[in-house]
Amino acid sequence: MAARVTLLLAILVVLPFPSHCADPDPLQDFCVAILNSTSTSLNGFPCKPASEVTSEDFFFDGFTKEGNTDNALGFSPTFGNVLSFPGLNTLGISMNRVDYAPGGLNPPHSHPRATESGVVIKGKLFVGFLTTNNVLYSKVLTVGQMFVVPRGLVHFQMNVGKEKAMTITAFNSHLPGAVILANTLFGSNPPIPDDVLTKAFQVEASVIDGIKAKFGA
Secondary structure (H helix, E strand, C coil), X not given: CHHHHHHHHHHHHHCCCHHHCCCXXXXXXXXXXXXXXXXXXXXCCCECCHHHCCHHHHCCCCCCXXXXXXXXXXXXXXXXXXXXXXXXXXXXXXXXXXXXXXXXXXXXXXXXXXXXXXXXXXXXXXXXXXXXXXXXXXXXXXXXXXXXXXXXXXXXXXXXXXXXXXXXXXXXXXXXXXXXXXXXHHCCCCCCCHHHHHHHHCCCHHHHHHHHHHCCC
């Protein structure tokens, strides 16, 4: 009896529980997404019929052009997820190209459905993430150096060089999602009540209203 219990526990430890996976494993060779479908599909989009799939469904050229960094934050992400590259549907992977002007910032955010890894292709970036114990891990990276951000943790990247910078990042989800802290807290619709934010940040309502005005709330 004891041997059977030990064997069962060993099997349970080795088995890849669904809760440990970012996306479920695919049950077919591919499932090119039908993005405009009105059908309900769990953890992915409905599949295009195999007879309608072409080679073009498995190639994406969105990273060939530099993003426009002429904005308040000085950065521009180009998304290579299922919404822009339907061939990724159900495959549990996606990538981004992110361009930075000098001083550009990818502001504090998190990805609720994926771990992120990335490599600096050009420039010099200050990269950091925060744990659930409010510990900051950070480093200045240069060309060829890689970073990883565990799933769901708040992180950021900032160009600290004098020239443009660019990274390529990868995710273990076809649609990792992004929660941008400033936009979420101060630009939500409907807005978070001032009473909540003034108490959370220990500031006057006028400060909160001033920040909300910058995010259109």
